[in-house]
Amino acid sequence: MAARALLFLSLLSPAMALPPSNITGLQQSLLDISDPTSVNYGSHLSKDEAESFAAPAPETVQAVNAWLAQHNVTSQTNSPSGDMLRIVVHVDTANALINANYTLSLDPGTNSTVYTTSSYSIPAELQPHIAFVYPTTKVLPAVVSNPKIRVVQAPKASNETRSSRSDVPSSCAQITTPQCLQALYNIPSVPATAAGNSLGVSGFSNEVANQTDLQQFLAVLRPDFTTGTFRAQSIDGGADSGPGTVEASLDIQYTTGIATNVNNTFLTVGSQNQDGVFGFLDIINTLLAEPQPPLVLTTSFGFDETFFQENPGIANTLCNAYAQLGTRGTSVLFASGDGGVAGSRSSDTCNADGSFVPTFPSGCPYITSVGSTEGNSPETAAQFSSGGFSNVFARPSYQTAAVEAYLNTLGDTNAGLFNTSGRAYPDVSTQGVNFAVNIAGKFEEVYGTSASSPTFASVVALLNDQRLNAAFNDITSGSNPGCNTQGFPASPGWDPITGLGTPDFNKLLTVVMAV
Ligand SMILES: *[C@@H]1O[C@H](CO)[C@@H](O)[C@H](O)[C@H]1NC(C)=O
Ligand SMILES: *[C@@H]1O[C@H](CO)[C@@H](O)[C@H](O)[C@H]1NC(C)=O
Ligand SMILES: *[C@@H]1O[C@H](CO)[C@@H](O)[C@H](O)[C@H]1NC(C)=O
Ligand SMILES: *[C@@H]1O[C@H](CO)[C@@H](O)[C@H](O)[C@H]1NC(C)=O
Ligand SMILES: *[C@@H]1O[C@H](CO)[C@@H](O)[C@H](O)[C@H]1NC(C)=O
Ligand SMILES: *[C@@H]1O[C@H](CO)[C@@H](O)[C@H](O)[C@H]1NC(C)=O
Numbered sequence: 001m002a003a004r005a006l007l008f009l010s011l012l013s014p015a016m017a018l019p020p021s022n023i024t025g026l027q028q029s030l031l032d033i034s035d036p037t038s039v040n041y042g043s044h045l046s047k048d049e050a051e052s053f054a055a056p057a058p059e060t061v062q063a064v065n066a067w068l069a070q071h072n073v074t075s076q077t078n079s080p081s082g083d084m085l086r087i088v089v090h091v092d093t094a095n096a097l098i099n100a101n102y103t104l105s106l107d108p109g110t111n112s113t114v115y116t117t118s119s120y121s122i123p124a125e126l127q128p129h130i131a132f133v134y135p136t137t138k139v140l141p142a143v144v145s146n147p148k149i150r151v152v153q154a155p156k157a158s159n160e161t162r163s164s165r166s167d168v169p170s171s172c173a174q175i176t177t178p179q180c181l182q183a184l185y186n187i188p189s190v191p192a193t194a195a196g197n198s199l200g201v202s203g204f205s206n207e208v209a210n211q212t213d214l215q216q217f218l219a220v221l222r223p224d225f226t227t228g229t230f231r232a233q234s235i236d237g238g239a240d241s242g243p244g245t246v247e248a249s250l251d252i253q254y255t256t257g258i259a260t261n262v263n264n265t266f267l268t269v270g271s272q273n274q275d276g277v278f279g280f281l282d283i284i285n286t287l288l289a290e291p292q293p294p295l296v297l298t299t300s301f302g303f304d305e306t307f308f309q310e311n312p313g314i315a316n317t318l319c320n321a322y323a324q325l326g327t328r329g330t331s332v333l334f335a336s337g338d339g340g341v342a343g344s345r346s347s348d349t350c351n352a353d354g355s356f357v358p359t360f361p362s363g364c365p366y367i368t369s370v371g372s373t374e375g376n377s378p379e380t381a382a383q384f385s386s387g388g389f390s391n392v393f394a395r396p397s398y399q400t401a402a403v404e405a406y407l408n409t410l411g412d413t414n415a416g417l418f419n420t421s422g423r424a425y426p427d428v429s430t431q432g433v434n435f436a437v438n439i440a441g442k443f444e445e446v447y448g449t450s451a452s453s454p455t456f457a458s459v460v461a462l463l464n465d466q467r468l469n470a471a472f473n474d475i476t477s478g479s480n481p482g483c484n485t486q487g488f489p490a491s492p493g494w495d496p497i498t499g500l501g502t503p504d505f506n507k508l509l510t511v512v513m514a515v
């Protein structure tokens, strides 16, 4: 026992990310296949093609392995393209490799012991070949998904058949159900039929989605579709049974309840992750290794961007992984966050200088960020909907027209509190309040952009039964106040609180089918 403990305490298994050999090629391919006006629209890359862009250059692999060999260390590749390496070394060797001083400390985010070092330096000649090493000095603060909940009476499905936005059941003013979203956004209730259509839901922090809860939810709120189901896929020891928890129940019940009959997988990521980002890289590398990753992936977890601004190597590695998954044909969606202009959670405060706190991964230009709205006459921006401008990622060209138009209208409002050149988010939005969810046998109302991302993902999944582009209900009222400001006002066209607006399935379908 003692010997084992000693061995465990003195060994360290750092992960190293290597930069992609052709990031320009990867980015260009993604934009090309995502652009409805391109002849390559929808021509997703094969696994080999995507990996050839993401793989590190041969000289990078050679330089890193030669350096490790000088210390008698061998590496193992830890991702399909070979852009992640893992080594297992004695603490003394780890210290010698990067001039560190590793000691064990408690990571409050995961409540587990981790090695950290007060300082380190990667040898100068290797710096171009290494995007980041984990663990080193800083530990990423806890991953955030705190949708707010309120216990409610068991909701009922409306017995009226509704088919258009102007005809939303009156109960939707108090409680949001799949039927409300179907009526508001013209989402069909007929089952999807396309073979190979699929949707994935990410879960972190030991969230559990429970089949019995889902069945009860469907029995009450989708009496026309009680056979809906999902399968759980465990990554890093993620929990795949037990009583349902808030976020996973919300996400699985609304994807199953809206994307009728689309193959749905709950990707449950556990605490045995060692990528330094709570398994955010592990889940993407797991999907990249699959021959057919899900066509849509929704994630209602995220972070304040601050840590990633201090560690751009980690931010870029994650964002590139989303780009790679995008080229394989997966639409990658994230909830924008619930702290308005102050960040990812409702309790967040702005920066000491009063400036706004953007969220991550919403700042990555290769994902779709989803904000929240509420009400339906008219539908307005939800105050908690996080939106703004990244300090890490520059504004991509596809946003130029929409964002410049907004900034011109905004004038001097909030000047100096946000980065006008950053990637602006969210891209789109849906309802995000009063969602009826069955959590461990009890119906509760759930609020947050956590509700919006699975809703929009379900619309995308149903469009994938056909194909995709853009037609939206423009949201022009509301704002996300915070940091002693009124935040950003919603306005005609794109805005940094509701994006382009909420979906209209029929309009979207027309666009999709015309391509
Ligand atoms: C990167 O990919 C692009 C697009 O396929 C290609 O034109 C270019 O030659 C590639 N560059 C390198 C260095 O391989
Ligand atoms: C590597 O292994 C060789 C042979 O066992 C040994 O002579 C050398 O000192 C080792 N180098 C390091 C840095 O541990
Ligand atoms: C490493 O850190 C410990 C604890 O802070 C300190 O006592 C020790 O002197 C440091 N060693 C080096 C080589 O920096
Ligand atoms: C952290 O872990 C320790 C030991 O495993 C346990 O006693 C403690 O309650 C945990 N704390 C939290 C906040 O989970
Ligand atoms: C819907 O249910 C209400 C109350 O249960 C009832 O009064 C009404 O007639 C029903 N409408 C239809 C169309 O079945
Ligand atoms: C689902 O949750 C219930 C409690 O709400 C529990 O009894 C049951 O075992 C759970 N099902 C699974 C498969 O874990």
Ligand SMILES: *[C@@H]1O[C@H](CO)[C@@H](O)[C@H](O)[C@H]1NC(C)=O
Pocket: 196, 198, 263, 264, 292
């Ligand atoms: C659902 O997707 C999984 C993973 O891609 C696949 O193994 C399974 O066969 C699919 N099921 C159906 C009914 O298509």
Ligand SMILES: *[C@@H]1O[C@H](CO)[C@@H](O)[C@H](O)[C@H]1NC(C)=O
Pocket: 390, 391, 392, 393, 394, 395, 419, 421, 422, 423
């Ligand atoms: C603003 O965003 C750009 C990326 O577009 C970044 O390079 C720059 O450092 C950011 N400025 C600040 C003050 O964070």
